[in-house]
Amino acid sequence: MKTIIEPFRIKSVEPLTMTTELERESFLKKANYNLFALKSDDVLIDMLTDSGTSAMSTKQWAGIQLGDESYAGSPSFYRFESALKELAPFKHIIPTHQGRAAEKILFSLVGGPGKVIPNNTHFDTTRANVEATTTEALDLVRQEGLDPRLEHPFKGNMDLARLRDLLETRTDDVPLVMLTITNNSGGGQPVSMENIRETKKLCEEFGKPLFLDACRFAENAYFIKLREPGYADKTPKAIVQEIFSYADGMTMSAKKDALVNMGGWLALNDDELAMSARNMLILTEGFPTYGGLSGRDLEAMAVGLEEVVEEDYLNYRIRSTEYLGNALDKLGIPIMKPVGGHAVYIDARAMLPHINPLNYPGQSLAIEMYRVGGIRACEIGTVMFGKQADGKEFPAAMDLVRMAIPRRVYTQSHIDYCIECLDLVNQKKASLTGLNITWEPPMLRHFTAHFNPL
Structure with a gap:
């Protein structure tokens, strides 16, 4: 069958508020x-x-009723730990309230002046947590990952030659190597198993641990199944297990591929680092068997880890995102190709070439999408990643607009509505203008900056 349907039924609904374009202009x-x-x-x-x-699923909501809220030693923690170790058998599982808390703990312990942490591409909070320790956050994605129009099955791959060069020239400055799967800042593009394996070999050669920023590990695994020779007959679960077998640690936002609304963890094999991490966890998050979460959260994560590797779910997830991307491509709207797992990324710089990157074409496009159809998307470009040096600003490598699709939330009708709205935006794109920033904070400016249309 070519038709992909949602592998679930809807038992509860949430009303949406309809607004007019005039009202949305006022809200903007x-x-x-x-x-x-x-x-x-x-x-x-x-x-x-x-x-x-x-x-969340009915099983997750049922699991919430089993949540044990004991301060220490809750059985909910051990159910979560067991579910995670079934996929990723790290020695130490340290729960946190979300992924950036895991990043904060890890980089506070390993970072410092003069150090550098390479990644295929650091995402925003990852980069901020690295740089907050005066450590350099270095992106080493393969060159193919910087060309939105290029069709390549694994555009999230680490550039192994550049990584080797870094490890040879600055060995003592590198506390660990990271890989983000899938590569969010680079268009949700996956990393191949071969690249993970070869990155691990390089790390072993130079005595460096390999960490995964694994927020979308299941989606990455399914892309490996679809695109990498030798994996077509393997289950997503088996592929996930192989991915984690090459890692020495991981940070995780469970709010992605654990299918929950709050939660995360730091997983480690190093005993000494784990001890230090737990001590910091107690200061900032909570006791190591709850780590800033309720027992209910831990139960929901345990179930989510089982559900996210189900093949029917992953097939629906990847194919439904592809449906949106292919439709926009047919309309002549430039997108990051091939379509990623969790989102469709519009190439705003290519769509709006008349807007200078320093006037933020991605933000301009995202604003127009909201004005026309009430669709809220996210700029991933010069607002988020523009570089400041010597009082000047330099554009990011790409100006993208990410249409991230919440898991198991919207139906095909909602997606078809988005396609119709983007068609209208595309027809009037020549009339769009850029923006100036009138106020910004010292870091992570995209969350709170003020803009003014030119």
Whole structure:
């Protein structure tokens, strides 16, 4: 069968608020043209992020009733730990309230002046947590990953030649190597098993641990099944297990591929590092068997880890995202190819070539998408990753707009509506203008900056 249907039924619904274009223009002005500042009640289709926005299953809601809220030694923790070790058998599992808390603990322990942490591409909070320790966050994605129009099955791959060069010239400065799967900042592009394996070999050669930023590990595994020779007959679970067999540790936002609304963890094999991490966890998150989470959260994560590697779910997830991307491509809207797992990334720089990158074409496009159809998306470009040096700003490598699709939330009708709205935006793209930033914080400016249309 070519038709892909949702492998679930809907038992509960949440009403959406319909608004007019005139009302949305007023909301934009009040929000200083920053979509993060909009009230979610004023958003019709929310594609700002897929993080923490999943719909939980009946089994997850049932698991919540089993949540044990003991301060220490809760059975809910051990159920979560067992479910995770079935996929990723690290020695030490340290729960946190979300992924950035795991990043904060890890980089606070291994970072410092003069150090550098390479990654295929650091995402925003990852980069911020690395740089907050005065460590350099270095992106080493393969060159193919920087060309939105190029068709390549694994555009998230680490550039092994550049990684080798770094490890040879700055060995003592590198505390660990990271791989982000899938590569969110680079268009949700997957990393091949071969690349993970070869990255691990390089790490072993130079005595460096390999860490995974594994927020979308199941989606990455399914891309390996679809695209990498030798994996077509393997189950997603088996592929996930192989991925984690090459890692020495991981940070995780459970709000993605654990299918929950809150949670995360830091997983480690190093005993000494784990001891230090648990001590910091107690200071900032909580006792090591709850780590800033309730027993209910731990139970829901345990079930989510079982459900996310189900092949029917992953087939639906990848194919439904592809459906949106292919439709936009047919409309002549430039997108990051091939379509990623959790989102469709529009190449705003190619779509709006008349807008200078320093006037933020991605933000301009995202604003127009909201104005026309009440769709909230996320700029991943010069607003988020523009470089500041010597009082000047330099554009990011790409200006993208991410339409992140919450898991198990929207139906095909919602996606078809988005396609119709993007068609309208595309027809009027020549009239769009750029923006200036009128106020910004010292870091992570995309969350709170104020804009003014030119």
